[in-house]
Amino acid sequence: MRSGEHAGDGAPAPPPVSATRPVLVALAVLVVVTLAATAIGPADLSLATVARVVAGHVGLHLPGRVSAIDQAIVWQIRLPRVVLGGLVGAMLALGGASYQGVFRNPLADPYLLGVAAGAGLGATIAIVSASRATYLLPLAAFAGGVVAVSLTYLVGARANGYATSASIILAGVAVAAVFTALQTNIQQQHAADLQPVYSWILGSLSVATWSDVRLIVPYVALSTVVLLGHRRLLDVLRVGEEEATSLGVDPRRVRLTVVAAATLGTAAAVSVSGLVGFVGIIVPHVVRLTTNASYRVVLPVSLISGASFLILADLGARMLDAPAEIPLGVVTAFIGGPFFIFVLRSRRSRQGTL
Amino acid sequence: MRALRVALASAVATVGLALATSAGGAGARPAWPVTVRAANGAITIAHQPTRIMSLSPTATEMLYAIGAGSQVTAVDKYSNYPAGTPRTSLDGYSLNAEAVARYRPDLIILAYDPPALAAQLATLHIPVIYDPAAPTLAVAYHQYLGLGEATGHLAGARAEVARLRVRVAAIVRTAPHVPAGTTYYYELDPTYYTVTSATFVGQLLSMLGLHSIADAGGTHVSGGYPQLTAESILQANPSIILLADHGCCQATPASVAARPGWSALSAVAAGRIYVVSDSLASRWGPRVTLLLQAVASDLRRAFG
Amino acid sequence: MSALELRGLAVSYDGVAALCGIDYALAPGTWLGLIGANGAGKSTLLRALVRLVAYQGTVRVGGAEVARLSRRRLAQQVAFVPQTPELPREMRAIDYVALGRTPYLGYFAAERPADRRVGHELLARLGLDALAERPVGALSGGEVQRLVLARALAQEAPVLLLDEPTSALDLGRRVEALELVDQLRAERGLTVVAAMHDLTLAGQFATEVALLDHGRLVRTGTPDAVLTDAELGRYFGASVRVLRDDDGDLVVVPRRQRGGPS
Ligand SMILES: Nc1ncnc2c1ncn2[C@@H]1O[C@H](COP(=O)(O)OP(=O)(O)O)[C@@H](O)[C@H]1O
Ligand SMILES: [Mg+2]
Numbered sequence: 001m002r003s004g005e006h007a008g009d010g011a012p013a014p015p016p017v018s019a020t021r022p023v024l025v026a027l028a029v030l031v032v033v034t035l036a037a038t039a040i041g042p043a044d045l046s047l048a049t050v051a052r053v054v055a056g057h058v059g060l061h062l063p064g065r066v067s068a069i070d071q072a073i074v075w076q077i078r079l080p081r082v083v084l085g086g087l088v089g090a091m092l093a094l095g096g097a098s099y100q101g102v103f104r105n106p107l108a109d110p111y112l113l114g115v116a117a118g119a120g121l122g123a124t125i126a127i128v129s130a131s132r133a134t135y136l137l138p139l140a141a142f143a144g145g146v147v148a149v150s151l152t153y154l155v156g157a158r159a160n161g162y163a164t165s166a167s168i169i170l171a172g173v174a175v176a177a178v179f180t181a182l183q184t185n186i187q188q189q190h191a192a193d194l195q196p197v198y199s200w201i202l203g204s205l206s207v208a209t210w211s212d213v214r215l216i217v218p219y220v221a222l223s224t225v226v227l228l229g230h231r232r233l234l235d236v237l238r239v240g241e242e243e244a245t246s247l248g249v250d251p252r253r254v255r256l257t258v259v260a261a262a263t264l265g266t267a268a269a270v271s272v273s274g275l276v277g278f279v280g281i282i283v284p285h286v287v288r289l290t291t292n293a294s295y296r297v298v299l300p301v302s303l304i305s306g307a308s309f310l311i312l313a314d315l316g317a318r319m320l321d322a323p324a325e326i327p328l329g330v331v332t333a334f335i336g337g338p339f340f341i342f343v344l345r346s347r348r349s350r351q352g353t354l
Numbered sequence: 355m356r357a358l359r360v361a362l363a364s365a366v367a368t369v370g371l372a373l374a375t376s377a378g379g380a381g382a383r384p385a386w387p388v389t390v391r392a393a394n395g396a397i398t399i400a401h402q403p404t405r406i407m408s409l410s411p412t413a414t415e416m417l418y419a420i421g422a423g424s425q426v427t428a429v430d431k432y433s434n435y436p437a438g439t440p441r442t443s444l445d446g447y448s449l450n451a452e453a454v455a456r457y458r459p460d461l462i463i464l465a466y467d468p469p470a471l472a473a474q475l476a477t478l479h480i481p482v483i484y485d486p487a488a489p490t491l492a493v494a495y496h497q498y499l500g501l502g503e504a505t506g507h508l509a510g511a512r513a514e515v516a517r518l519r520v521r522v523a524a525i526v527r528t529a530p531h532v533p534a535g536t537t538y539y540y541e542l543d544p545t546y547y548t549v550t551s552a553t554f555v556g557q558l559l560s561m562l563g564l565h566s567i568a569d570a571g572g573t574h575v576s577g578g579y580p581q582l583t584a585e586s587i588l589q590a591n592p593s594i595i596l597l598a599d600h601g602c603c604q605a606t607p608a609s610v611a612a613r614p615g616w617s618a619l620s621a622v623a624a625g626r627i628y629v630v631s632d633s634l635a636s637r638w639g640p641r642v643t644l645l646l647q648a649v650a651s652d653l654r655r656a657f658g
Numbered sequence: 659m660s661a662l663e664l665r666g667l668a669v670s671y672d673g674v675a676a677l678c679g680i681d682y683a684l685a686p687g688t689w690l691g692l693i694g695a696n697g698a699g700k701s702t703l704l705r706a707l708v709r710l711v712a713y714q715g716t717v718r719v720g721g722a723e724v725a726r727l728s729r730r731r732l733a734q735q736v737a738f739v740p741q742t743p744e745l746p747r748e749m750r751a752i753d754y755v756a757l758g759r760t761p762y763l764g765y766f767a768a769e770r771p772a773d774r775r776v777g778h779e780l781l782a783r784l785g786l787d788a789l790a791e792r793p794v795g796a797l798s799g800g801e802v803q804r805l806v807l808a809r810a811l812a813q814e815a816p817v818l819l820l821d822e823p824t825s826a827l828d829l830g831r832r833v834e835a836l837e838l839v840d841q842l843r844a845e846r847g848l849t850v851v852a853a854m855h856d857l858t859l860a861g862q863f864a865t866e867v868a869l870l871d872h873g874r875l876v877r878t879g880t881p882d883a884v885l886t887d888a889e890l891g892r893y894f895g896a897s898v899r900v901l902r903d904d905d906g907d908l909v910v911v912p913r914r915q916r917g918g919p920s
Contacts, residue, residue: 043589068618069588076615077584188448206545206583209614229766235753236760240744246708247813248733248761293748296768323571323586325546 019300022291026304030086033308037082037315042322043073050074081208084216084272085314086307088205089279091220091269093306094299095262096280097287098227101234101295102258103169106288109280110266113172113259117179118148119270120201124183128190144179145267149259151175168255202327203276205314212272223265227299230258234295276310277329278336283309286343309336390500394472394484402506403461403481407454409446410465413485413501414439415639417463420502420510428457434633435641451475461504488554488638491522497638514640521643522561529650530658532563532593539567539582539592539621540630541610543599546582553578554638555598558646562653567592584615591619594626594656596649601632628652659721661686661849662707662817666715669702669873676702677873680715684866686816689843689850691864691881693857695894698870700853701741704819707851708738719817733761737810741821741853743802747795751786751805752777754794758812780808784838800831804838811842818843820852824859832856836863857898861885861908869893881908 039050052062053074092110099108110116122144149172156171233254236244241251270276284302291297309332316331387400407428408414414433417426429439430446444453446466451474454462462475462482472482483504488494495515502511538559540549549556551566552573559566566573567590568580599605607627616622634645660683667680677699684690692700706713709724709732717724719735727735737758746754752774759773781787784804789797797805803826810818823839824832840863843850854860860867861881869877869884871893877884885908890898897913 042583042586069591072615072618073585073588077588080614081584189445204545204581206581211614232763232768233765235746235749236757238744238746238749239754239757242710243738243740243744245710245729246733246736246738246740247757248728248730250729293746294753318583318585321571321575321580323568323582323590324575324580325583327581 019297022287022297022301023304026301026308030304030308030311033311034082034086037085037311038074038079040315040319041073041078042318043070043078045070045073054079076209080210080213081205081314081318082311084208084213085205085311087213087216087220088269088273088276089283089310089313090303090307091216091223091265092276092279093283093302093309094224094227095266095269097284097295097298097302098230098234098258098262099280100284101237101298102255104237105169106285107281108169110262110270111176111275111277111280112169113152113263114148114175114179115145115263115266116270116275117176117183119145119267120275121148121179121183121186124186128186139271141271142267145270146263148175148179149263153256153259201275201329203270203274203329203332204325204327205273205317206325208272216268216272219268220265223261223268224303226261227258227265228303230254231295231299234258234299273328275329276332278332279306279310282332282336282340285340289343388503390483390504392483392497392500393486394467394482397481397483397504399461399481399504401460403459403504405458405460406463406505407457407459407461408433408463409444409449409454410463410485411435412465412487412637412639413463413483413497415637415641416498416501416514417505419514419640420498420505420507422501422505422507422510425505428459451478455480463501489552490554490557491518491638491642494554494638494642495519518640518643522646525643525646525650526561529562530654532653532657536564536593536657537567537590538564538594538596539587539590540596541599541605542579544603544605546584546587547579548582550575550578550580555635555645558642559649562646562649564594588615588619592621594628594652595619595621596628596630596652598630598632598635600629605629624656626656628656660684660718661688661720662851663718664715665717667703667706667717668714669699669706669711671711675873677706677713680875682868682875682878684849684851686849687843687847689840689852689863689865691860691867692851692853692870693855693860693867693884694870696855699873700870701821702873703870704738704821704851704853707817707819708732708736710738730761733813733815735815736817736819737813737815738819739806739810739821739823741825743806745794745802747793749794750790751792751794751797752781752790754805755780755808755812758809761813776812776814777808780811784808799826799828800834803827803831803835807835807839811846816847817849817851820850822853822855825855832859839863857885857890857910858908861900861910885910
């Protein structure tokens with residue numbers, strides 16, 4: 001009866017859902033995008049200059065001199081921005097894919113459960129009450145996001161004794177509405193302080209530094225490990241709560257763990273980037289449509305492609321109106337929207353269905 | 355339209371003449387009603403207002419400067435200058451016609467027109483003058499005259515405009531000569547929003563011979579208030595940095611110097627980073643001279 | 659030792675009893691056909707056995723008390739095929755079958771080659787090997803039925819629960835599907851508990867039948883003993899006639915009541 005007894009007979013089994021190829025392709029794209037975003041910027045530095053600076057920081061020494069300003073531009077301004085964009089994009093896309101899996105709803109996104117609304121409220125409170133301490137903003141946004149999601153979970157679970165996907169999503173919508181209302185109200189009372197709140201809501205990597213990178217790396221790393229660890233369980237959940245339960249999985253435990261991990265990572269990401277929309281829905285969808293619906297593929301490929309997507313979008317934010325900046329959220333919507341429609345349409349005409 | 359303007363001009367001339375003949379005495383009364391032009395069109399005011407409500411901190415400063423202060427009975431919560439204004443908890447950005455009407459004003463001045471508020475107030479038959487942020491000194495002077503006429507203080511308004519013209523000219527004349535091509539980065543907030551030379555502040559700074567580093571992208575980009583990339587600020591390497599975000603966001607010369615990569619800037623190395631009072635910098639009233647004066651003395655320290 | 663043993667099993671939904679006082683013991687290798695009118699409690703009983711509903715009383719599988727087993731251990735002991743399984747339409751057939759290996763994998767673990775092999779062999783055994791790479795959504799009703807069965811078999815559990823396994827199939831496929839279950843039962847020594855609404859098929863495949871009525875077990879025994887005109891007429895509220903076909907198999911046919919219901 002045990003699997004061992006069957007070893008050796010029959011044709012070789014088809015390989016398990018393989019993420020290798022899509023992951024390699026996505027990695028190749030990420031490398032190209034990262035190199036491009038490092039080489040290109042509103043300060044038109046030569047490739048040689050950029051290469052010299054980067055090489056100098058990884059222990060190589062290329063001949064030639066670089067001015068202090070160019071040094072600073074490449075190493076202190078441009079690179080942290082590229083790296084932070086990659087981390088934030090990876091986290092938002094992975095978080096989005098995970099929420100979609102756990103709620104079995106393709107429109108679920110990192111903001112659905114109130115993460116955005118909570119983070120927005122936290123940021124607003126920080127800005128209006130302790131405007132002298134801008135360093136509090138990420139912390140406050142993070143705390144707000146976590147509080148909102150916890151509340152969503154409590155409310156969703158109380159509604160009928162235990163939490164179902166639908167009750168949690170509904171609770172999320174309600175909590176988000178209340179938090180957004182509170183935030184709008186506070187904003188109205190402090191009209192003079194609006195500007196920082198608005199720019200945070202639009203999302204931006206304009207002030208990215210290595211310390212932002214250091215700030216979020218632990219959360220993103222932890223969240224990524226936990227979420228990727230759940231990739232097969234998310235596939236099991238695709239047969240529904242009851243059948244997953246009869247397969248020995250506790251769907252509530254999976255959901256709680258995945259939601260906690262995705263929220264932690266997402267809240268950390270938006271605390272430094274502001275509310276960058278679209279990544280969490282667009283990237284996993286495109287990945288699903290172009291590769292495979294299995295979370296064993298969708299999660300890792302979304303992670304990598306999310307990084308590429310946001311690095312590219314931020315390159316657009318820096319370059320399209322140089323030397324001025326375009327809000328990142330605007331760029332992601334502008335690139336993401338049409339690209340999404342394109343993929344959706346070409347896929348549909350090929351398959352006749354979604 | 356043209357006929358109206360001509361009529362207006364002649365009205366102004368008549369009033370001016372009347373004021374001139376009565377030597378600006380307190381007893382001088384223009385013939386009411388008067389019609390003034392503001393951003394919301396021509397406004398007719400039937401009687402000299404005695405219950406003015408200013409929901410614009412700049413207009414409040416202007417009204418007091420031209421001698422209409424005693425007619426002002428309510429101002430918004432940001433109207434903190436001059437001291438002793440009748441401040442209320444009203445916020446010019448979020449208003450409701452009823453809350454405004456409660457004060458029974460006979461003239462309302464707005465710098466921000468919330469959707470439909472002016473129309474609502476019109477149904478209450480309260481005249482509203484809408485004087486939004488002035489893009490140039492000339493427009494600010496024009497607003498002065500309009501307020502003077504509307505409140506019965508045209509002479510005071512004329513005198514104030516004349517004082518400002520003289521004072522601005524004097525500051526510009528005595529300001530240190532900056533080297534040709536001196537550039538500035540004027541920080542509105544810590545995410546690098548700034549001004550181009552096309553803005554009100556930008557024009558004041560142009561008078562002192564300074565150029566905004568944001569002009570490179572076109573002076574009218576983003577309404578003159580673009581958000582720059584850190585990279586382009588570094589590459590532009592401005593001669594001086596002016597911080598208008600000390601009040602809002604605690605930016606200081608030290609905190610700017612400590613930003614990663616910014617130590618490479620020559621303004622940082624030479625210590626040419628100065629704090630500009632945001633409450634001065636965001637208003638276009640009587641205290642523009644203080645702003646101009648402050649920057650002029652910063653320049654003296656920088657290049658003197 | 660019994661493969662499955664129920665003692666005083668009771669389930670209630672919001673205080674309303676759906677099952678009460680069920681006592682039953684099943685020897686390994688038997689096929690128990692659960693019969694009863696709609697709403698009698700057949701599904702509830704099956705769901706209680708895999709702890710999808712809370713119950714009172716004791717349930718033992720292979721001697722172990724179900725309530726004390728972890729979900730994983732329970733899934734290694736009892737496999738459950740619901741009446742209308744939720745199908746992930748884009749999932750490949752082979753990946754779907756391999757989900758049955760979940761109870762043998764660690765929380766974060768991936769499938770091992772041995773797990774894939776189990777899935778593949780089951781597909782071959784159930785005549786689906788040509789469809790391994792097909793998405794589940796592109797399979798016919800009969801193929802899906804076999805696929806779901808394959809997933810349950812991949813759990814390699816000694817007890818297999820089926821809730822009305824043939825209700826979605828046309829006449830020809832029904833017998834085929836039950837025949838397959840019967841063969842697998844014989845090959846693997848499975849104990850099968852199936853809720854069956856087709857009494858003829860219950861009579862032909864089950865080794866024992868249990869008749870449920872309003873949550874109570876009212877008759878148990880061999881099909882011959884339970885499936886009689888009198889019993890069925892009483893508990894199904896309809897007039898039926900139990901016949902024997904040429905091979906001596908039971909055939910249950912409903913009879914129209916002339917003159918209409920009184
Ligand atoms: N989730 C539920 N909540 C409340 N009552 C239920 C639920 N499921 C089943 N019932 C009730 O329990 C009884 C038994 O149902 P069920 O086990 O589905 O019967 P069967 O499968 O024999 O048709 C019925 O009266 C049904 O209405
Ligand atoms: Mg049923």
